[in-house]
Amino acid sequence: MAEEILRLERVCKAYNVGLPSETEVLHDIDLRLNRGQFLALTGPSGSGKSTLLNIVGLLDRPTSGRLFIKGQDTGLLGDAAITRLRGHTIGFVFQDHHLISAFTAQENVMMPLLVDRGFPGADIAARAGDLMERVGLVKVAGNLAANMSGGQQQRVAIARALAMGPDLVLADEPTGNLDTKSADSVFELMRQVNRESGTSFLMVTHNLDLARRCDRIIDVVDGRINS
Amino acid sequence: MNRWLPFEWIAAVRFLREGRMQTLFIVTGIGIGVGVIVFMSALLTGLQANFLKRVLTSQPQIQLLPPDQIARPLRNGLGEFESAIVQRPSQRTISIDQWPKIRDRMLADPEVTVVSPTMSGSALAVRGDANRAIAISGVEPASYFKIVKIPDYIVAGEARLTSDDIIIGTELAKDLGANLGDKLRVQAASGSAVVLKITGVVDLGNKGPNERNTYVALRTAQSLLGTIGGVTTIDLTVRDIYAAETVAARIQASNTVQADSWIKTNAQFFTAINAQQTSNTLIRVFVALSVAFGIAAVLVVSVIQRSKDIGILRAMGASRGQVLRVFLIQGGLLGFVGALAGSLVGVAGLVYWHSIVKQADGSELFPLVFERSLFVVTAILATLTGLLAAMFPALRAAKLDPVEAIRG
Ligand SMILES: Nc1ncnc2c1ncn2[C@@H]1O[C@H](COP(=O)(O)OP(=O)(O)OP(=O)(O)O)[C@@H](O)[C@H]1O
Ligand SMILES: [Mg+2]
Numbered sequence: 326m327a328e329e330i331l332r333l334e335r336v337c338k339a340y341n342v343g344l345p346s347e348t349e350v351l352h353d354i355d356l357r358l359n360r361g362q363f364l365a366l367t368g369p370s371g372s373g374k375s376t377l378l379n380i381v382g383l384l385d386r387p388t389s390g391r392l393f394i395k396g397q398d399t400g401l402l403g404d405a406a407i408t409r410l411r412g413h414t415i416g417f418v419f420q421d422h423h424l425i426s427a428f429t430a431q432e433n434v435m436m437p438l439l440v441d442r443g444f445p446g447a448d449i450a451a452r453a454g455d456l457m458e459r460v461g462l463v464k465v466a467g468n469l470a471a472n473m474s475g476g477q478q479q480r481v482a483i484a485r486a487l488a489m490g491p492d493l494v495l496a497d498e499p500t501g502n503l504d505t506k507s508a509d510s511v512f513e514l515m516r517q518v519n520r521e522s523g524t525s526f527l528m529v530t531h532n533l534d535l536a537r538r539c540d541r542i543i544d545v546v547d548g549r550i551n552s
Numbered sequence: 553m554n555r556w557l558p559f560e561w562i563a564a565v566r567f568l569r570e571g572r573m574q575t576l577f578i579v580t581g582i583g584i585g586v587g588v589i590v591f592m593s594a595l596l597t598g599l600q601a602n603f604l605k606r607v608l609t610s611q612p613q614i615q616l617l618p619p620d621q622i623a624r625p626l627r628n629g630l631g632e633f634e635s636a637i638v639q640r641p642s643q644r645t646i647s648i649d650q651w652p653k654i655r656d657r658m659l660a661d662p663e664v665t666v667v668s669p670t671m672s673g674s675a676l677a678v679r680g681d682a683n684r685a686i687a688i689s690g691v692e693p694a695s696y697f698k699i700v701k702i703p704d705y706i707v708a709g710e711a712r713l714t715s716d717d718i719i720i721g722t723e724l725a726k727d728l729g730a731n732l733g734d735k736l737r738v739q740a741a742s743g744s745a746v747v748l749k750i751t752g753v754v755d756l757g758n759k760g761p762n763e764r765n766t767y768v769a770l771r772t773a774q775s776l777l778g779t780i781g782g783v784t785t786i787d788l789t790v791r792d793i794y795a796a797e798t799v800a801a802r803i804q805a806s807n808t809v810q811a812d813s814w815i816k817t818n819a820q821f822f823t824a825i826n827a828q829q830t831s832n833t834l835i836r837v838f839v840a841l842s843v844a845f846g847i848a849a850v851l852v853v854s855v856i857q858r859s860k861d862i863g864i865l866r867a868m869g870a871s872r873g874q875v876l877r878v879f880l881i882q883g884g885l886l887g888f889v890g891a892l893a894g895s896l897v898g899v900a901g902l903v904y905w906h907s908i909v910k911q912a913d914g915s916e917l918f919p920l921v922f923e924r925s926l927f928v929v930t931a932i933l934a935t936l937t938g939l940l941a942a943m944f945p946a947l948r949a950a951k952l953d954p955v956e957a958i959r960g
Contacts, residue, residue, distance in 0.1 A: 379955050382867070384866075384867060384954050384955050384958075385955050404872075405871060408866070408869055408870075408871050408872075409869065411867070411869055412868060412869015412870075413869065416868075417864075417867050417868070419958065421860075423860060423863075423864045423958065425861045425864065425865075426570065426861075427563075427566040427567055427569070427570040427861075428566060432553060435553070436865070436868060437868040437869060439553075439559045439562070440559055440865065440868055440869050440870045440874065441869060442559075443558050443559055444555070444556070444557075444558055444559070445553045445554075445555055445557075445559075445562065446555065447555070450553075485868070488868075489868075489869070
C-alpha cells in the first residue's frame with residue numbers, strides 16, 4: 326500500500342459561524358492522497374475548491390472533521406506547530422504568482438529556506454540555483470518578478486514551492502492566467518517534478534484537458550465530492 | 553543578500569528600499585525633527601558653556617563679605633513700633649573681622665581651591681582735566697589672577713601689580729586719554745591720593761566694567777582707602793563649581809561672614825537655563841511624538857500594501873513572530889537612519905549658524921561643542937521611538953489571516 330500523505334475525514338467548513346449569515350461550504354469531505362499522486366480538483370465556481378485547498382494547506386481549519394498530514398492529526402497541533410508543518414511539508418502555487426516584488430526570482434526561491442533557517446547560507450543559494458535550473462530559468466534568475474513573463478513567473482513560483490522539498494504541492498488554478506501554450510508547459514513542469522521526485526500534487530483547474538492528464542479527477546459540486 | 557543578516561533584517565531592509573518615496577519622505581521628516589533637537593541642544597550647551605566660562609573666569613565662585621548691617625524697626629518701651637519703616641543703612645567700607653583667621657580656615661578647607669583677600673572701594677581717577685569715578689580692587693595678584701583671569705583679558709601691557717601699578721579697562725583708558733605707562737592720580741573720598749602707573753589695559757568684555765574696574769596691589773588699596781590691614785572681601789574658587797552654593801552655606805554657618813556663591817549671584821542665569829531646558833524637553837517630546845506617528849502612519853500603509861507578501865510568507869512557513877519582527881525592525885531602522893540624517897542636518901545647521909552669527913566684537917557667540925553623548929542618546933531614543941511606533945502596524949501584520957491576505 327502506498328504511503329499516505331493526506332487524509333480528510335468528514336471535513337466540514339462553514340463561514341461566519343454563529344452569525345445569521347452562517348453558510349456551510351464544504352460538507353463531509355472524505356479524501357485520501359498518496360505519495361506521488363497527481364490529483365486534479367475541478368468543479369464550478371464557488372463550489373468550494375479553494376476553501377478545500379486552504380484547509381488542506383493548513384492555512385485554514387475545518388469547522389469539523391479531521392485532517393491528517395502524513396498520519397498526523399493536525400487538529401491536535403497548535404498554531405506554531407501548524408506553521409512549521411506547513412513550511413516543511415506543503416508548497417503553494419497560486420493563480421497569481423505571488424512573488425515578492427522586493428526580491429529577485431532566485432531570492433524568491435530562497436525565501437522558504439531563509440524563513441526556515443533564519444540566515445541565507447551558501448547552501449541555500451546553491452539549492453535555489455539548482456531549482457532555477459530545473460525550471461529552466463537560470464538566465465532570468467536575477468530578474469525582479471515584474472520583469473518576467475507570466476509563464477516564467479509561474480515557473481519561479483513552482484521552484485519556490487519546491488524549495489523545502491515538500492511532500493505535497495497545492496496549486497490553485499496555476500495556469501488560470503496563462504495562454505494555452507504557457508499553461509501546457511507549466512503543467513508539464515509540475516508533472517515532470519511529480520514523476521521525478523515523487524512529490525504529490527493537488528491542482529485546482531478549470532482546464533479539463535489538463536485535468537484529464539492527471540492521475541485522478543476529483544469533482545467538487547456544492548461542497549461535496551462528486552465521483 | 554548579506555550572508556550574515558537574519559531573514560527579518562533582510563526583508564525589512566528590502567521592504568524599506570522598495571518603498572523608495574515613502575522611506576525617503578519619512579526619513580526626511582524624522583531628519584528635520586531630529587535636526588532641530590540636535591541643533592537646539594548643542595546651541596544651548598554651547599551658550600551655557602560660553603556663559604559659564606565667562607562667569608567663572610571673571611568672578612569668584614564664592615565671595616565672603618562682612619555680615620550685612622541690619623537695621624531694625626525702632627520700638628518704644630511698650631514694644632510698639634515707633635517707626636515701622638526702616639531704611640537699609642548705606643554699607644560703609646568695612647573690613648571683615650579677623651579676616652586672616654578666616655582666610656587660614658578657607659585655605660585648610662578641602663573644598664576650596666584658591667583663596668584671595670581683596671580690598672575694594674571707589675575712588676576718582678584724575679588725569680589732566682579729565683576725571684572718572686572708578687572702582688578699585690586691591691588684590692594679591694598671585695592668588696587673585698587664578699580666580700579672575702585678568703592676564704587672559706590684557707590687551708596692552710602686562711598683568712603686573714607692584715605697589716605703584718594700576719591695571720585699567722579699555723574704556724577708562726579711552727575716556728582719560730591715558731596710555732600704557734602713563735601716570736594716573738587716584739583720589740579717595742577721604743581726600744588721600746596716590747599716583748600710579750598704568751601697567752596694563754584689560755578688556756573685560758563689557759562696557760560697564762571696562763569703564764569702571766581697576767586693579768591695584770592690595771596694600772595700595774588699603775592705604776588709599778584708609779583701612780590698613782583690612783579686606784572687604786575674600787574671594788574663593790571651589791573644587792566643584794556646582795556645589796558652590798552648599799559650600800557657601802556651610803561657610804556662612806560657621807563663620808561671621810556672608811558667603812555669596814556664583815550660583816546665587818547669577819540666579820537669573822540659572823532661571824533662564826531652566827526655562828530653556830524645559831522648553832527644550834517639551835520640543836523633544838513633541839518631536840518624538842510626531843516622529844512616532846509619522847513612522848506608524850507609513851508602516852500601517854506599508855502593511856496594507858504588503859498584505860499579499862505577508863500572506864505568502866506565512867504560507868511558506870514564516871511565523872507570526874517573524875512577520876512582527878520584520879515590521880518592528882523597519883520602524884527601528886527608520887528611527888535610526890532618521891536620527892543619523894537629523895544629526896547631519898543639526899551639525900550642518902550649527903556650523904552655518906556659528907559662522908554667520910557673531911557677537912558685537914566679532915567673536916563667536918557660542919563655541920561649537922559636539923558632545924558624543926548627544927548623538928548617541930538621540931540615535932538610541934529615535935530607534936526606540938521607531939520600534940514603539942512600529943508596534944501597532946507590526947501586530948496588525950502578524951495577525952493577518954494568510955487566507956484573506958493572499959486572496960487580497
Ligand atoms: N471568507 C469567506 N467568508 C464567507 N464566505 C466565503 C469566504 N470564502 C469563500 N466563501 C464562500 O465559499 C464558497 C466557496 O468558495 P471557494 O473560493 O472555495 O470557491 P471555488 O470553488 O474556489 O471557486 P472558484 O472556482 O471561483 O475559485 C463560495 O460561495 C464563497 O462565496
Ligand atoms: Mg477558487
